[in-house]
Amino acid sequence: MRKLTPMIDTHAHIDFPDFDSDREDVIRNAFDTGLKAIINIGVDRESSIRSVELADSNDRIFAAVGFHPHDSKKFDKPSKEQIARLAQHPKVVAIGEIGLDYYRDHSPHDVQQQVFAEQIAMAREFGMPIVVHVREAMTDALDILRREKVHEIGGVLHCFPGTPDDAQAAADMNMLVAFGGSLTFKNSRSIPAAKAITLDNIILETDCPFITPVPFRGKRNQPSYVRYAYSALAEIRDIPLETIEKTVDENAIRLFNLGDGAI
Ligand SMILES: [Zn+2]
Numbered sequence: 001m002r003k004l005t006p007m008i009d010t011h012a013h014i015d016f017p018d019f020d021s022d023r024e025d026v027i028r029n030a031f032d033t034g035l036k037a038i039i040n041i042g043v044d045r046e047s048s049i050r051s052v053e054l055a056d057s058n059d060r061i062f063a064a065v066g067f068h069p070h071d072s073k074k075f076d077k078p079s080k081e082q083i084a085r086l087a088q089h090p091k092v093v094a095i096g097e098i099g100l101d102y103y104r105d106h107s108p109h110d111v112q113q114q115v116f117a118e119q120i121a122m123a124r125e126f127g128m129p130i131v132v133h134v135r136e137a138m139t140d141a142l143d144i145l146r147r148e149k150v151h152e153i154g155g156v157l158h159c160f161p162g163t164p165d166d167a168q169a170a171a172d173m174n175m176l177v178a179f180g181g182s183l184t185f186k187n188s189r190s191i192p193a194a195k196a197i198t199l200d201n202i203i204l205e206t207d208c209p210f211i212t213p214v215p216f217r218g219k220r221n222q223p224s225y226v227r228y229a230y231s232a233l234a235e236i237r238d239i240p241l242e243t244i245e246k247t248v249d250e251n252a253i254r255l256f257n258l259g260d261g262a263i
C-alpha cells in the first residue's frame with residue numbers, strides 16, 4: 001500500500017453541529033490518516049469564536065475568522081470589533097469566509113458588497129490573506145477584489161465555481177483557487193478550471209460537512225476525505241499524486257503562512 005503522505009484540508013467547518021457527537025474522533029481520524037493540517041473557517045461571530053477555540057486545542061488546526069455573505073446583515077459594529085480581536089490570535093491565518101452569494105440571497109446585495117469590502121479592508125490592515133466564497137456573483141466579486149487591492153494580501157476563491165478565465169483573472173490578482181469534493185463528480189463544472197489553471201494556483205479543501213466526494217455521496221463530509229480531491233486532481237491533470245500533494249501543500253503553506261515549523 002502507498003505510504004500516507006501529508007495533505008492539508010484548507011477549508012473545513014468542524015465546529016458545525018454536524019460534528020457535535022464525534023468531533024474528537026473526526027479530528028483524530030484526519031491526522032491518523034495522514035493530514036498535516038486543517039484550517040477551520042468561521043462564517044459568523046459564534047463560529048469564528050469556535051474556530052479559534054478549535055485551533056487553540058490542537059497544534060495542527062488553524063482558523064479563519066469572518067462573516068459569510070449569508071450572515072452579512074448581522075455584521076454590526078460589535079461583530080466587527082470581535083472579528084478584529086480574534087484575528088490577532090496567533091493561530092488565525094486568514095479572514096474568511098467572506099464574499100458574495102446571490103444564489104441563496106440571505107442578505108441584500110448592497111449589504112453583502114459593503115461587508116465584503118469592509119472585511120477585505122480589515123484583512124489588509126492585519127496583513128492577512130482572505131478566504132472568499134462566491135456564488136452566482138463572480139463579476140461583482142472580481143470587481144470588489146480588484147478595487148480593494150487584494151493583490152497586496154492574496155487569498156483564495158474557495159469551492160471555485162468559475163470558468164478558466166475567471167480562475168486566470170483571480171490568479172492575475174495574486175489569488176489562488178480551491179477545489180474540493182466536486183472534482184470527483186462526473187461532468188463537474190469545476191473541472192475545466194482545475195485543468196486549465198497553473199498548478200501553483202491551486203489548493204484543495206473539503207468544505208465539510210458539505211460537498212461529500214464520491215464514493216461517500218449522501219454521507220457527511222469530513223477532513224480525511226480531502227484525499228479524494230487530491231486523487232481526482234491528479235487524475236484530471238494526469239500528474240502523479242505525489243507531485244500534486246507536494247505542490248498543492250506548498251501553495252497552502254505559502255498562502256496561509258503555515259511555515260516556520262508550524263506544521
Ligand atoms: Zn463557502
Ligand SMILES: [Zn+2]
Nearest residue numbers: 011041097207
Ligand atoms: Zn465554507
